[in-house]
Amino acid sequence: MAGMAAERDDEVVLQALRARLPDRALVTDPDVVAGLSHDDAEWAAVGRPLAVVRARSTADVAAVVQVAVEHGVPVVPRGAGTGLSGGANAVDGGLVLDLSGMDAITRIDPLERLAVVGPGVVNDHLRAAVAAHGLWYPPDPASSPWSTIGGNIATNAGGVCCVKYGVTGDYVLGLEVVTGTGEVVRLGRSTAKGVAGYDLTSLVVGSEGTLAVVTEAILRLRPLPAPARTVAGYFDSVVAAGEATRRVWEAGLVPAALELVDRHCLAAVDAWKNMGLSLEAEVVLLARVDDPGAAGDETAVRVRDCFTAAGATWADVSADADEAEALFAARRLAYPALERLGPVLTEDVCVPIAAVPEMLARIEATGRRHGTTIANIAHIGDGNLHPLLVVDSSDEGARQRAELAFDDIISDALALGGTVTGEHGVGLLKRDGLAREQSPALLAMQRAVKAALDPHGVLNPGKVLPPE
Amino acid sequence: MAGMAAERDDEVVLQALRARLPDRALVTDPDVVAGLSHDDAEWAAVGRPLAVVRARSTADVAAVVQVAVEHGVPVVPRGAGTGLSGGANAVDGGLVLDLSGMDAITRIDPLERLAVVGPGVVNDHLRAAVAAHGLWYPPDPASSPWSTIGGNIATNAGGVCCVKYGVTGDYVLGLEVVTGTGEVVRLGRSTAKGVAGYDLTSLVVGSEGTLAVVTEAILRLRPLPAPARTVAGYFDSVVAAGEATRRVWEAGLVPAALELVDRHCLAAVDAWKNMGLSLEAEVVLLARVDDPGAAGDETAVRVRDCFTAAGATWADVSADADEAEALFAARRLAYPALERLGPVLTEDVCVPIAAVPEMLARIEATGRRHGTTIANIAHIGDGNLHPLLVVDSSDEGARQRAELAFDDIISDALALGGTVTGEHGVGLLKRDGLAREQSPALLAMQRAVKAALDPHGVLNPGKVLPPE
Known part of the structure; x- marks a missing residue:
């Protein structure tokens, strides 16, 4: 009987949505619906939603939230579903609100140095569009x-450029949002500066759809x-690479990226693309x-000299775009190369720069202890590490061991003064x-x-905040 | 009788504070108490507080807020009292919480590129202390x-450097605060990146002591x-200076400062320091x-060329520190030079770059319309204007006209897509x-x-948010 009542209620909700959309x-x-019910987080729980709404306008979004409030139905916003923490995973009986169709670039203003975009605009599309005006969206x-x-x-997403240019939130001037009560509200500003009232823009950034649904952004x-x-350095230990980072920092240099790729990644890339990197270095x-x-x-030469002084087995500067691209390809290909070996559970801890070598050593020990392969790519200049736990999907025991390793990495990051998530967000996996x-x-x-x-608890419930 | 009851209650509050402090x-x-009851905002209402507490520790601050919650007494935090919006003005019967004594610089870390400081540390003291380590605190x-x-x-304070380096909030990684319930809580992080939970750090930044009291900052x-x-340009109109700014922006140049000083300021500086600037330019x-x-x-030469192309009557580049200092002195001395003429009511609107010439023209018209002298200094690269309304303090009519002019400037800024406060905060004057x-x-x-x-409404009540 309860099931029949639920079905009737579901039909009422669907009717209300059809009437408004x-x-x-x-x-x-x-x-x-199933295909749009989850993001890319391995092993995060996925609910069975009632339906997906493909929003095309702010009015669509407001209608969905209003119906959700009226009927007490959860709403889970999603974009491309590339998240790595389960933040966009569907909730049982809820609605998935697909915003990827709200992909208009409404304005690119070279004088004010801003763009106004829908939430569904793909990052690289925006970057290409503004580049045509001599402008750059860094994240x-x-x-x-x-x-x-x-x-x-x-998720207040980061990336490679953050070490010099900051994260997504540093580029959000203002937002149009639909609130938890279904109202359309403009937060922030379109001027270069502004301190009128509380900074609700920054509060919504990184809140994973739990405080408001973003329908437009002023960037x-x-x-x-x-x-x-590009400056590349080969090292025979993570400790030496950490020492190189310390030297670059203490020299007062500010690279626009500083990335680490470890031997597990290099080996996986070699196994796939035969680049030969793993023969030459433990760490790049x-x-x-x-x-x-x-x-x-001069800065590039000084970075190279820091690498050399820290014990690099090889280090050099390249100003050639193709050569630089080949070097960064190892970084970019690491993740897909590892995925060829099995499902990859991605960690995202961030620790103080000084703690990076110790953290990498503890990750190595954790992998050994649990018999789990853990590769590392890292935005090492930010202390933001991405241990990648590679698991044999046919082995349930391997999965359980990987989950223990995942928890141990979190414990070690916290013990070293770090945070559980540098840029991927809390979602479900980091609650x-x-x-x-x-x-x-x-x-x-x-x-609070x-x-x-x-106040009605309809916006992406169960995400970010741990259960009380 | 009510007065006597209030006095008795006051004595109970003071006793409770003495017992804890x-x-x-x-x-x-x-x-x-009177001297510590207000900031530098002209004409903002000042209440008569019960007492001042000179806090020396986080425990002192927690004790004050706990007593305030227990007895329903407002707490107004203050530092040096240099605010320009009345945000630190005392509330009748409340406590002024003076944090200027919490002035320890606890840590300067060149590797992590951060400092940990008390709220009472003076900005220039911090800048000098970190400079000794080769580091810079930009705001x-x-x-x-x-x-x-x-x-x-x-107040999420800005300044001259913001146009390239951002505002105070861009440099706040984490905070220790005392909450509205008197608890000591750490917000944010000390790592370079981190997205664990809601960004309450940014929410507290700029909230003018109404959401929490900051007791330590990780910067x-x-x-x-x-x-x-330094590149200087003389112009014969604000429109030409606005055009110069537009050309610098459209050329993709990023100066570390771009400041405007108008003829009223130049004349006041000349009258005081006899620098002769007002004879040469309407606008610098x-x-x-x-x-x-x-x-x-090369960038400096290109900025100069933009100035020239926009009609500068003179423009040149100086790499000499003394010469640069002399040029920026006119900017720095404008405010005290004007104060010699009478009380100065400082505006702080921020408009789109494209709207700056129109806004300056409207300010000029507003001054004429109300018979008020309005000088302008501006962080023009951010569109952040500081019209300075100079009033004869012996003339009540002049003051009333200045208040009308103040309101008209706000109206014009809003009409041009701007905000009522770029960097000074809302306080009382901009509610x-x-x-x-x-x-x-x-x-x-x-x-909400x-x-x-x-929840008890004790933290700087009546500031920022307009009465309902």
Whole structure:
């Protein structure tokens, strides 16, 4: 009987949505719904939603949230579904709100150095569009060929450029959102500066759709940077690579990227693409230097000298774009190369720069202890590590061991003064970690904010905040 | 009788504070209390507080807020009192919480590029201390010789460097705060990146002591920049200066400062220091270029060429530090030079770059219409204008006309797509403007956040949010 009542209720919700939405916005085909019910997080729980709404306008989004409030139905916003923490995973009986169709670039303004975009605009599409005006949108998560600006905002996405140019939130001037009560509200501003009222823009950035649904963003842009040089260094230990990073920092240098790729990644890339890197290095460091002119050339040489002084077995500067691309390809191909070996559970801890060598050593020990292959790529200049746990999908025991390793990595990051998530967000996978990282009083403040802005609890419930 | 009851209640509050605070922390001397009851905002209402507490520790601050919650007494945090919006003005019967004594620089870490400081550390003191380590704390409000980091955080202070290096909030990684319930909570992080939970750090930044009291800050630092060149341009109209700014922006150049000083300021400076500037220009533009090496030299020449192409009557580049200092002196001396003529009511609107010439023209017309002298200094590269309304203090009519002019400037800024406050904060003076700038729904969201984090309403009540 309960099941029949639920079915009747579901039909009422679907009817209410159909009455408010354009034709074909509401999707109930089980295969389509299932395909849009999860992001890329391995092993995060996925609910069975009632339906998907493909929103095409702010009015569509407002209608969905209003119906959700009226009927007490959860709404899970999603973009391209490239998230790695389960933040876009569907909730049982809820609605998936697909924003990928709201992909208009409404304005690119070279004078104000800003763009106004829908949440569904793909990161790389935006970058290409503004480049045509001599402008640059820096945030460059590895998902940039597919991930949307709305998703980038939801997770406050980072990337390779952050070490010099900051993260997504540093480029969000203002937002149009649909609130937890279904109202359309503009937050922030379109001026270069502004301190009128509380910074709700920054509060919504990184809140993973739990405080509001972003329907438009005003993004800050920069002029395109000067062409970059790439500095590569091969090291025979992670400790030496950590020492190289320390030297670059202490020399007062600011590379536009500083990336680490370890031997597990190099071996996987070699096994796939036969680049031969794993024969030459245990660890590769890649720096990008985009200071203009001779000063940039000098900075690149100084970065190389820091690598050498830290014991690099080889280090050199390249100003050739093709050569630089080949060097960064190892970084870019690491993840897909590892995925060829089995499902990859991606970690995202961030620790102080000084703690990076110790953290990498502990990750190595954790892998040995649990018999789990753990490869490492890292935005080492930010102390943001991505241990990649590769698992044999046919072996349930391997999966359980990987989950233990995942928890141990979190414990070690916290013990070293780090955070459980540098750029991927909390979603479902890091809720326990959040509860371990933050004080009960801080969690209570966040619950109070959530209750204040989503009083009906319909916006992506169960994400970010750990259960009480 | 009510008065006597109030006095008895006051004595109970003072007793409770004495029991919790170190000797001499509680100050009731009327002259001292009056002197610490207001900031530098002209004409903002000042209440008569019960007492001042000179906090020396986080425990002192927690004790004050706990007593305040218990007895329903407002708490107004303050640093140096250099605010320009009345945000630190005392509330009748409340406590002034003076944080200027919490002035320890606990840590300067060149490797992590961060500093840990008390809220009472003076901006320039911090800058000097980190410079000794080759590091730089960029935010540079004009008040930097006196204003405290706590006050800078409370207002999300800007300054001259923002156009390239951002505002205070861009340099706040984490905070220790005392909450509205008197708990000590750490927000944010000390790692370079981190997205664990909601960004309450950014929410507290700029909230003017209404959501929490900052007791410690973890600040991001940069390496010291390269020595800068100064580019000066003389123009015969604000429209020409606006055109010069447009050309610099459209050329993709990023100066580290771009400041405008108008003829009223030049005349006041000349009257005081006899620099002769007002004979040569209606408007002066000053740019600072700190790109390193030859590229920076080239950028400076290109800025100069933009000035010339826009009709500058004179423009030149100087790499001489003394000459640059002399040029920026006119900018720095404008405010005190004007204050010699009478009380100065400082505006702080921010408009799109494209709207700056029109906004300056409207300000000129507003001054004529109300018979008020309005001088202009502007962070023109950010569109952040500081019309300075100079009033004869002996003339009540002049003051009333200046208040009308103040309101008209706000109206014009809003009509041109701007905001009522670029960097000074809302305090008391911009509450009406905030209500005009923001939608009722947005104001309601902010009230909900205030109620969630300050449920007893003791933290700087009446500031920022307009009365309902």
